[in-house]
Amino acid sequence: MSDLSNVDMRDAFFDVFYDLAAANPDIYFLSADHGAFSLERFQRDFPDRYINIGIGEQNMIGLSAGLSLSGKIVFSYGITPFVSLRVLEQISLDLASMGANVNIVSVGAGFTYSTDGPTHQGLQDLSAVLTTPNITVLNSSDPASTRAFAQMGVDKKGPKYIRIEKGALPLLERKESDDFSSGVSSIKEGADLTIIASGAIIHEAIKASQFLRDEYSLEVGVVDLYRVKPLPEHELLKLVKNTKKIVTLEEGYLDGGMGSMVAALLAEQSICKPFKRLGINNHFCFDYGTRDYLLDLYCLNGRKVADTLAVWCRGNV
Amino acid sequence: MNSKNLIKKALQIRLDILKAVKIAKKGHIGGSFSIVDILVALYYGGIIRFDASNPDWENRDRFILSKGHAGVAMYAILADLGFFPKEELDFLNNERMLGEHPDQFIPGIEVASGSLGHGLPIASGMALADKLDQKVERKTFIVLGDGECYEGSVWEGANFAAHHGLHNLCAIIDRNSLITHGSTEDINGLEPMKDKWCSFGWDAHEIDAHNMDDLLNFFRSLSNNSGKPVALIARSVKGKGVSFMENNAAWHHGGIDEEKYNIAKEELERGGVSHE
Numbered sequence: 001m002s003d004l005s006n007v008d009m010r011d012a013f014f015d016v017f018y019d020l021a022a023a024n025p026d027i028y029f030l031s032a033d034h035g036a037f038s039l040e041r042f043q044r045d046f047p048d049r050y051i052n053i054g055i056g057e058q059n060m061i062g063l064s065a066g067l068s069l070s071g072k073i074v075f076s077y078g079i080t081p082f083v084s085l086r087v088l089e090q091i092s093l094d095l096a097s098m099g100a101n102v103n104i105v106s107v108g109a110g111f112t113y114s115t116d117g118p119t120h121q122g123l124q125d126l127s128a129v130l131t132t133p134n135i136t137v138l139n140s141s142d143p144a145s146t147r148a149f150a151q152m153g154v155d156k157k158g159p160k161y162i163r164i165e166k167g168a169l170p171l172l173e174r175k176e177s178d179d180f181s182s183g184v185s186s187i188k189e190g191a192d193l194t195i196i197a198s199g200a201i202i203h204e205a206i207k208a209s210q211f212l213r214d215e216y217s218l219e220v221g222v223v224d225l226y227r228v229k230p231l232p233e234h235e236l237l238k239l240v241k242n243t244k245k246i247v248t249l250e251e252g253y254l255d256g257g258m259g260s261m262v263a264a265l266l267a268e269q270s271i272c273k274p275f276k277r278l279g280i281n282n283h284f285c286f287d288y289g290t291r292d293y294l295l296d297l298y299c300l301n302g303r304k305v306a307d308t309l310a311v312w313c314r315g316n317v
Numbered sequence: 318m319n320s321k322n323l324i325k326k327a328l329q330i331r332l333d334i335l336k337a338v339k340i341a342k343k344g345h346i347g348g349s350f351s352i353v354d355i356l357v358a359l360y361y362g363g364i365i366r367f368d369a370s371n372p373d374w375e376n377r378d379r380f381i382l383s384k385g386h387a388g389v390a391m392y393a394i395l396a397d398l399g400f401f402p403k404e405e406l407d408f409l410n411n412e413r414m415l416g417e418h419p420d421q422f423i424p425g426i427e428v429a430s431g432s433l434g435h436g437l438p439i440a441s442g443m444a445l446a447d448k449l450d451q452k453v454e455r456k457t458f459i460v461l462g463d464g465e466c467y468e469g470s471v472w473e474g475a476n477f478a479a480h481h482g483l484h485n486l487c488a489i490i491d492r493n494s495l496i497t498h499g500s501t502e503d504i505n506g507l508e509p510m511k512d513k514w515c516s517f518g519w520d521a522h523e524i525d526a527h528n529m530d531d532l533l534n535f536f537r538s539l540s541n542n543s544g545k546p547v548a549l550i551a552r553s554v555k556g557k558g559v560s561f562m563e564n565n566a567a568w569h570h571g572g573i574d575e576e577k578y579n580i581a582k583e584e585l586e587r588g589g590v591s592h593e
Contacts, residue, residue: 048449059438059473066442069427070450089432090470094439097429098421 004143009165010107012143014038016150017075021046027154028067032057032078034107039077057082061090061102068100073154080108080122084161088128095159096134102160103153109139109163109199110251111285111294118284122163126198127256129161130229136160137229139199139258142172145226148180165200172202172224183225183232186239190221193313194243195305196236198225198258201251204295207302208249208309216310228258233265240266245274245316247309251300254279274316278305318361320529326397327357327529331558332585333393333406339578341409344417347568349390351493351526351553352460356394358532359458364539366455369399372424378455379427379443383436384462384491385418386570391426392419400425434468436461437488441478444486444546453485456539460489464496466507472517478546479518486546487539488519491526493555495566514548526553558589 004012018041021027028049029042043050053060057078064074076083083106084091095102106125113120129137136156140146140163149162174185187202188209197205202224209220223239225232240246246266248259259277266275280298287297295301299308318326330353338344359365359380368374382391389406392415396403401414401424409415414423418431428439440459447455465471478486492510494501501507514521520543524531532551539547555569556562559581573581584590 053477056470056473056477058434058470059441059477062435062438062470062474063442063445063477065428066439066444067446068442069439070443070446072446090435090438093429093432094435 004147005171006168007143008038008168009140009143009146010036011038012146013105013150013164014042016147017153018042020150020154021049024073024154025049026071027073028075030060030064030074030076032060032082034078057087058090061087061104062094064102065090065094065098065100068102069098072101074102075105075153076102077105077107079113079120080106080125080163081120084125085128088132091129091135091159091161092132096132099134099157100159101157104159104161106161106163107166109165110201111291112166114291114294115288117286117288121285123252123280123285125163126228126250126252126258130256130261134158135229136227138162139226139228140164141199141202141224141226142169144171144174145180145224152180163199169200170203180226182235183227183230184235184239185224185226187222187224190219190243192218192220192243193245193247193309194221194223194240195247195249196223196225196240196262197249198228199251201249201295201300204300204302204305205249208305211302211306212309215306216313218310218313225258225262228261231261231265236262236265237269237271240271240273243273245313246271247276247278249300249305250279251295252279254281276309276312278308320533323357323361323529323533326361327354328558328585328589330357330390330393330397331589332582333397334389335573335578335581335585337389337393337406337409339573340407341411342572343570344389344409344572345386345570346573347495347555347562347565348384348462348491348493349387350557350559350562351555352384352387352390352491353557354527354529354532355460355489355491355551356390358529358536360394360398362533362536364536365458367425369425372400376455379440379457381427381430381436381440381457381459382419383430383440383459384433384465385430388415388417388419392423395423395425398425433462433465434470437471437474437478440486440488441474441481441483444478444483445481447485448481448483455485457486458489459487460491463490463492463494463501463507463510466490466510467505475514475517475519482544483546484543487549488546489549489551491553492550493553495555495564495569497566497569499566511550514550518545519548520545521548521550523550523552526551527557559584560590563590
């Protein structure tokens with residue numbers, strides 16, 4: 001898998017998609033006027049099955065439902081807020097309630113579009129989509145998970161909301177047997193504290209775990225919760241069983257997000273361990289710069305997460 | 318079925334709707350009555366291909382009731398055609414299969430509807446799939462409310478369908494000119510409706526939604542040759558057939574008491590209110 005270490009995440013997704021679609025004439029790709037270099041090959045070779053619908057995401061989701069109800073497997077692609085918040089009712093009624101075989105491919109998670117402000121940030125999509133019944137929500141954290149999600153888009157029936165990333169992300173070290181069927185991967189174990197992260201921000205969790213070990217002698221585990229819905233409850237509980245404290249880390253709004261899902265699970269299972277959610281709390285981010293700048297500003301990079309958790313751990317012995 | 322019998326059938330369907338809503342104590346009578354003749358022409362006039370004993374028949378035409386609040390009109394038709402037992406109509410909104418808005422679990426219903434503005438993009442997806450698969454015989458029909466055309470997603474779908482030349486798609490707009498709180502033209506004008514659809518690249522026509530001969534002639538003349546999707550602005554009367562309901566926005570939604578029920582029933586049994 002070393003050849004995946006520097007792959008653009010979109011390439012990781014669309015290369016697998018290309019092979020699947022080349023082999024299956026029922027696979028269609030709809031775009032709300034959003035492109036990717038690695039998509040051009042499919043567009044060129046299968047022009048009848050690549051449809052740029054222009055800018056009109058509500059129409060795109062409805063069309064996807066109609067195509068799916070006619071036996072097609074559809075991938076519908078656009079920028080995160082426009083293929084989630086803007087079309088939440090279409091996702092709920094046209095796709096999820098109908099059990100349509102449609103994969104929303106959402107690019108722009110968290111602060112991906114870091115200079116574009118709240119209109120383009122992907123901070124609310126998970127909270128919104130997670131409230132929808134009968135949908136699978138997948139969040140890419142590295143090229144391997146991204147490739148697996150493209151495959152699932154064809155192999156697994158029903159509506160899916162798939163977040164992919166722009167740019168290269170390092171390959172996470174998962175167990176060799178990890179086939180992405182469980183919904184969650186243990187990246188490292190830690191007796192003092194375990195950080196459950198979802199999406200690209202997991203790489204900040206790993207950095208934080210290293211700072212906490214080096215500077216505070218804390219053994220910090222990291223869990224990649226790549227399938228946020230349905231929440232892999234049993235697997236997740238197993239992974240936090242032997243850790244003293246639990247933290248969730250997400251590049252998004254805290255209310256109703258991944259951390260809230262985990263909190264509800266822990267509370268209902270009477271897991272009474274110190275617990276903390278890290279993310280954006282009740283705030284619109286009208287700040288502009290690189291993604292790293294914004295993560296730093298909102299105390300969500302490895303350094304700041306480590307500092308926050310070191311203080312928190314001292315108060316929660 | 319000839320047009321005389323279709324007119325009789327439409328009266329019977331209106332009576333079935335009236336009874337269902339009376340038992341249910343509430344329902345959308347006005348907007349259901351305005352589309353009855355359209356539905357009867359489509360389903361009994363040999364226009365829509367279906368198999369009531371096999372609702373999922375592969376070669377069926379598709380029909381979407383995008384103005385889902387008129388679900389009871391659809392139910393009356395489907396029950397009468399044998400898609401499901403007619404006694405279900407007596408349990409509208411009452412712990413059985415039929416709710417106020419249609420869903421895909423009801424035999425003969427393709428998609429859940431009720432939130433306006435969803436149907437046209439879905440219908441376009443179905444028509445596009447048929448065009449790509451070269452299923453040349455199959456058509457997709459959709460009935461939209463005129464008030465539904467306030468929703469922007471209708472026009473997203475309209476633009477797409479025209480651009481892709483979905484000539485196998487026929488959208489019927491129930492132009493009864495009333496929404497819940499009054500006239501569309503007083504509240505937020507929709508005219509010129511036909512010009513709007515024409516300007517979006519549709520082959521648009523206007524028709525009297527209650528003239529059975531005109532409806533039949535129009536639907537029978539539909540061909541796959543225009544290269545454009547077809548829009549039919551069906552000039553209708555909300556509450557059509559009952560004197561005190563006609564053109565009265567108050568009958569958009571609600572119940573009907575015994576006295577009014579009997580008057581309405583009598584009028585319909587006499588052949589509906591006459592405007593001759």
